[in-house]
Amino acid sequence: xxxxxxxxxxxxxxxxxxxxxxxxxxxxxxxxxxxxxxxxxxxxxxxxxxxxxxxxxxxxxxxxxxxxxxxxxxxxxxxxxxxxxxxxxxxxxxxxxxxxxxxxxxxxxxxxxxxxxxxxxxxxxxxxxxxxxxxxxxxxxxxxxxxxxxxxxxxxxxxxxxxxxxxxxxxxxxxxxxxxxxxxxxxxxxxxxxxxxxxxxxxxxxxxxxxxxxxxxxxxxxxxxxxxxxxxxxxxxxxxxxxxxxxxxxxxxxxxxxxxxxxxxxxxxxxxxxxxxxxxxxxxxxxxxxxxxxxxxxxxxxxxxxxxxxxxxxxxxxxxxxxxxxxxxxxxxxxxxxxxxxxxxxxxxxxxxxxxxxxxxxxxxxxxxxxxxxxxxxxxxxxxxxxxxxxxxxxxxxxxxxxxxxxxxxxxxxxxxxxxxxxxxxxxxxxxxxxxxxxxxxx
RNA sequence: CGGGACGUAGCGCAGUCCGGUAGCGCACCUGAAUGGGGUUCAGGGGGUCGCGGGUUCGAAUCCCGCCGUCCCGACCA
Numbered sequence: 358x359x360x361x362x363x364x365x366x367x368x369x370x371x372x373x374x375x376x377x378x379x380x381x382x383x384x385x386x387x388x389x390x391x392x393x394x395x396x397x398x399x400x401x402x403x404x405x406x407x408x409x410x411x412x413x414x415x416x417x418x419x420x421x422x423x424x425x426x427x428x429x430x431x432x433x434x435x436x437x438x439x440x441x442x443x444x445x446x447x448x449x450x451x452x453x454x455x456x457x458x459x460x461x462x463x464x465x466x467x468x469x470x471x472x473x474x475x476x477x478x479x480x481x482x483x484x485x486x487x488x489x490x491x492x493x494x495x496x497x498x499x500x501x502x503x504x505x506x507x508x509x510x511x512x513x514x515x516x517x518x519x520x521x522x523x524x525x526x527x528x529x530x531x532x533x534x535x536x537x538x539x540x541x542x543x544x545x546x547x548x549x550x551x552x553x554x555x556x557x558x559x560x561x562x563x564x565x566x567x568x569x570x571x572x573x574x575x576x577x578x579x580x581x582x583x584x585x586x587x588x589x590x591x592x593x594x595x596x597x598x599x600x601x602x603x604x605x606x607x608x609x610x611x612x613x614x615x616x617x618x619x620x621x622x623x624x625x626x627x628x629x630x631x632x633x634x635x636x637x638x639x640x641x642x643x644x645x646x647x648x649x650x651x652x653x654x655x656x657x658x659x660x661x662x663x664x665x666x667x668x669x670x671x672x673x674x675x676x677x678x679x680x681x682x683x684x685x686x687x688x689x690x691x692x693x694x695x696x697x698x699x700x701x702x703x704x705x706x707x708x709x710x711x712x713x714x715x716x717x718x719x720x721x722x723x724x725x726x727x728x729x730x731x732x733x734x735x736x737x738x739x740x741x742x743x744x745x746x747x748x749x750x751x752x753x754x755x756x757x758x759x760x761x762x763x764x765x766x767x768x769x770x771x772x773x774x775x776x777x778x779x780x781x782x783x784x785x786x787x788x789x790x791x792x793x794x795x796x797x798x799x800x
Numbered sequence: 801c802g803g804g805a806c807g808u809a810g811c812g813c814a815g816u817c818c819g820g821u822a823g824c825g826c827a828c829c830u831g832a833a834u835g836g837g838g839u840u841c842a843g844g845g846g847g848u849c850g851c852g853g854g855u856u857c858g859a860a861u862c863c864c865g866c867c868g869u870c871c872c873g874a875c876c877a
Contacts (some may be wrong), residue, residue, distance in 0.1 A: 372871070372872090376870085376871095380811090387869085387870095391868080447875090467877095497874075497877080499877075501875080501876060501877085502874085502876085503873090503876090509876065509877080513877070515877065517877095560876095562877095582876090582877070584877080585875090585877070617877065618877075620877090621877055652835075652836055654834085654835055658835095686836090687835095688838095688839095689834085689836095689838075689839055690834095690835070690836060690837070691839090692837085692838050692839085693837095694838080695838050696838090706827095707836070709836055710836090711836075719836085
């Protein structure tokens, strides 16, 4: 790697630590375009793992993937009054195509409600067409004033689910089901505990009836909005005339939901588990759950340890684990350790002549503690235990930290003020379980 | 859009006050040795000094203008 100095510590400057970690772990890089980022292979691999898990969860709950266009006619955005008010200020607009001025400017989607519900109007005729449960994986563009790698970039990757239902109750059920699905993913895959709740009117999605959110505590004692699920009511159905004929022959507007999580989750992962050495990636989302480092002096030792390393990799891969053998020559083992630790690989297996002689691999955990020998004989079982233990351990650690910092919704304005005065680690970042209390606090 | 810092090799920086041959560390390339926690030695390649103008015999350095980046705030997946 290009830099072998220590990271700025979290305690010294959390923002600097965050930026340096991303560069060191080669997760992303700044692009020539202001506010945009390049997601490098190490970072994209984490996003791919997230996509894989979420995509399966969506499909298991009856959703299908589709793809809608990047460009939206500008007039579409204006059809829902609150929606245009919320998003128009931060859109990128295409005015020319093929060297000619366009008759109607095209908005680069900041979100896809309008283009999707314009299509739903064509596809939905009967109550038999409902519910319609569609998700898309896409990029969107929002012209933010201030950007940060993964957390808020001008262009970002996300999934957006868009559903249509016959009744308000069904739409609400879907909205809350997805909120729970997000929570399961964030806790069980990312090891990131979240509080779920309803946003206030002022922080509600532009055009929604109700917005629910997952909020997670980061190590700087700030909360991160990690995902949102909206009950859109009939606002978009009316704006785009999405009607169906009910069983008794009446024409009714559908009830919609939309919900999304983005590459911001990668930022949340970093800020939840990262330490002053670099990234700490939960095993379920790690590109590699372990890296095997062969250690040798002579060519003969090199041949032996590499052969054993490859055999162990094959065994572990057969059992479904993701393993990498770092066979690069000319780098001392210690240099490899530092590099893989910065990248967050959960487990490391060292295999040197002594290990081969003892019939073990020496295992080191990214989360610290003494190294341990894993006998070749039952390495697959032991490895699986370690993976599970680390996955659960990371969540437990994050929960304990949250408890220690008292992240919870204030129950009254006075409680909020008291916490601020005491500086007791109370976290308030635009989330509150009770909208009424939050409105009161804002005053 | 307000406040602050900055822009010199891929990265991090010195040099700027006081104008005079473009430097250092890391990374990279070649060779040899080394190898259980960031190897060592030797050799080597790489630069419109952010851009434009001005002053000057001469500008990374002084003057004017512009552009860009990062950090902190107001707004947001």
